[in-house]
Amino acid sequence: MILEQPENAKNVAKRVLVADDSALQRRILSKILEARGYNVTQATDGAEALEMCRSTQFDVIISDWMMPQLTGPEFCQKFRAMEDGTYTYFVLLTTKGDAADIAFGLEAGADDFLTKPVDGSELQARLGAGHRIVEMQRELFIRNAEIAGALSEIQRLYDILDRDLQQAKTLQMSLLPEPNVTFGRASISLGLRSSGHVGGDLVGYFKINENQVGLFGLDVSGHGVSSALMTARLAGYLSAGDPVQNVAIDNQAGRPVAVSPERVVRRLNEMMFSEIATEHYFTILYGVINTETGDFSFCQAGHPHPILQRSAGSVQLLGAGGLPVGLIQGASYELSHIQLYAGDRVFIGSDGITEALNKKGEMFAEHGLCELLQRSRALSGDRLLNQVVDEVTRFTGSNDLEDDLSAISLGFRAAQ
Known part of the structure; x- marks a missing residue:
C-alpha cells in the first residue's frame, strides 16, 4: 500500500x-x-x-x-x-x-x-x-482469492454430489431385472441408458403365473433425481419381488392372475392423485404376454407406439395412444390385443429414441425406428437394442443423450 x-x-x-x-x-x-x-x-x-x-x-x-x-x-x-x-x-x-x-x-x-x-x-x-x-x-x-475459495467449495460439494449420483445410478440400475430372459416361448430383452447420472425411464418385467408375464416401459416427466425417485416408487408397484404390492397381479383362490392392462393403468392413475404427491406424470406401455400361446394384450398411455414386426420383416405401429398417467383424474384407457406367431417380435421404446434430434433439428421419428428394425431383422435381443443405441447416437452426432433412452424387445419363438 x-x-x-x-x-x-x-x-x-x-x-x-x-x-x-x-x-x-x-x-x-x-x-x-x-x-x-x-x-x-x-x-x-x-x-x-x-x-x-x-x-x-x-x-x-x-x-x-x-x-x-x-x-x-x-x-x-x-x-x-x-x-x-x-x-x-x-x-x-x-x-x-x-x-x-x-x-x-x-x-x-x-x-x-x-x-x-x-x-x-x-x-x-x-x-x-x-x-x-x-x-x-x-x-x-x-x-480472486475469495472466488477461488468459493470455487473450491463448489467443487468439493460437486464431488460429493457426483459420488452420491454415481451411487444413485447404481441403485437405479439395480431396479432392472436380468436384461435377457426366456419364459416359455417368449424372450425378453431390456435396455436403458440415462442422459445423466440418473433418469426417469424404467423398463422391466415380472412373472405373474406359469403362463403369463407382465412387462412395462415407462418414462417419468423431467430428468434427474426427482424423476429417478419417482421411477423407484413406480418400480415397487410393478415388482416381481413383492406380488402382494404389485398392482398388476390379483389373487383368486390362492392363485395369482393378471389384472387386465387397462385396469392396471387406471389403478396407477388413481394412485397418482390419491397416494403419490408429485407434480410429475409419466407415460407407460404395460402389457401381458401369454408365453405359450403368444397372446399379447397391452395398454398404451402416452408412451410411443409399440412396433410389431412379423417374421417376414414387415412392421406395424400398434396401440391407441392414450393419455399419460397422472394428468387427468378419472381418465379412461383402452385395451389393445395382438396375436404373436413364431418369429414375430414387438419393440417398445421411449421417446428418447423417436424424438432424438440431429444437427439439422430433424427427429429420428417412428419411421426411422421402423426402417432400423427392418434393416436389423437378423438381430435379436440385446444385439438389437445395442444397434438402436448406436444408430440413434450416429443420427444425433453425439454420444451425450438429450433424453433418457429405454427399450424392450419381446420375441416369440416356435414351440419345441
Missing part, C-alpha cells in the same frame, strides 16, 4: 526499496521519501535489490536504469518473475526519454518512469497514482 501524505499514515505504503549505484542519488531519494512517511531500504545495485526482494515484501520499488550486474529493466523482469500474487509498484529512474526506451521498460514490467533529477512533487504525484493502482490490484487479489 502507498501513502500520499504522512498524516494519512493508515493509507500509506510503508516499505519502499530504492536501488541505485549512486550513493548520492540514494540519499536524495531516501530523504524525500522519509520526509513523507515512508520506510526506505537501500540497495547498491540490481542484484542486491533482487536478493532483498526474496525475503522482504516491498510496496514500491524505485530503481535506476543503468546499474552494474543487473540493469533496472533486467532487475524488474526478474522481480516480476518471482512475484507470488501480491503486487509491487515498480518505477524506473532514467535519463532516457524516447518512445523505444519507454516501451522496453514497460515490456520488462515497469509501471512508471521518473526522469533524473527527481522532483519531489512529481515523485509524490507518481506515488499517489501508484497507490491507487496497487490498492485496486490488492483488492482484485483479495476478491
Whole structure:
C-alpha cells in the first residue's frame, strides 16, 4: 500500500526499496521519501535489490536504469518473475526519454518512469497514482482469492454430489431385472441408458403365473433425481419381488392372475392423485404376454407406439395412444390385443429414441425406428437394442443423450 501524505499514515505504503549505484542519488531519494512517511531500504545495485526482494515484501520499488550486474529493466523482469500474487509498484529512474526506451521498460514490467533529477512533487504525484493502482490490484487479489475459495467449495460439494449420483445410478440400475430372459416361448430383452447420472425411464418385467408375464416401459416427466425417485416408487408397484404390492397381479383362490392392462393403468392413475404427491406424470406401455400361446394384450398411455414386426420383416405401429398417467383424474384407457406367431417380435421404446434430434433439428421419428428394425431383422435381443443405441447416437452426432433412452424387445419363438 502507498501513502500520499504522512498524516494519512493508515493509507500509506510503508516499505519502499530504492536501488541505485549512486550513493548520492540514494540519499536524495531516501530523504524525500522519509520526509513523507515512508520506510526506505537501500540497495547498491540490481542484484542486491533482487536478493532483498526474496525475503522482504516491498510496496514500491524505485530503481535506476543503468546499474552494474543487473540493469533496472533486467532487475524488474526478474522481480516480476518471482512475484507470488501480491503486487509491487515498480518505477524506473532514467535519463532516457524516447518512445523505444519507454516501451522496453514497460515490456520488462515497469509501471512508471521518473526522469533524473527527481522532483519531489512529481515523485509524490507518481506515488499517489501508484497507490491507487496497487490498492485496486490488492483488492482484485483479495476478491480472486475469495472466488477461488468459493470455487473450491463448489467443487468439493460437486464431488460429493457426483459420488452420491454415481451411487444413485447404481441403485437405479439395480431396479432392472436380468436384461435377457426366456419364459416359455417368449424372450425378453431390456435396455436403458440415462442422459445423466440418473433418469426417469424404467423398463422391466415380472412373472405373474406359469403362463403369463407382465412387462412395462415407462418414462417419468423431467430428468434427474426427482424423476429417478419417482421411477423407484413406480418400480415397487410393478415388482416381481413383492406380488402382494404389485398392482398388476390379483389373487383368486390362492392363485395369482393378471389384472387386465387397462385396469392396471387406471389403478396407477388413481394412485397418482390419491397416494403419490408429485407434480410429475409419466407415460407407460404395460402389457401381458401369454408365453405359450403368444397372446399379447397391452395398454398404451402416452408412451410411443409399440412396433410389431412379423417374421417376414414387415412392421406395424400398434396401440391407441392414450393419455399419460397422472394428468387427468378419472381418465379412461383402452385395451389393445395382438396375436404373436413364431418369429414375430414387438419393440417398445421411449421417446428418447423417436424424438432424438440431429444437427439439422430433424427427429429420428417412428419411421426411422421402423426402417432400423427392418434393416436389423437378423438381430435379436440385446444385439438389437445395442444397434438402436448406436444408430440413434450416429443420427444425433453425439454420444451425450438429450433424453433418457429405454427399450424392450419381446420375441416369440416356435414351440419345441
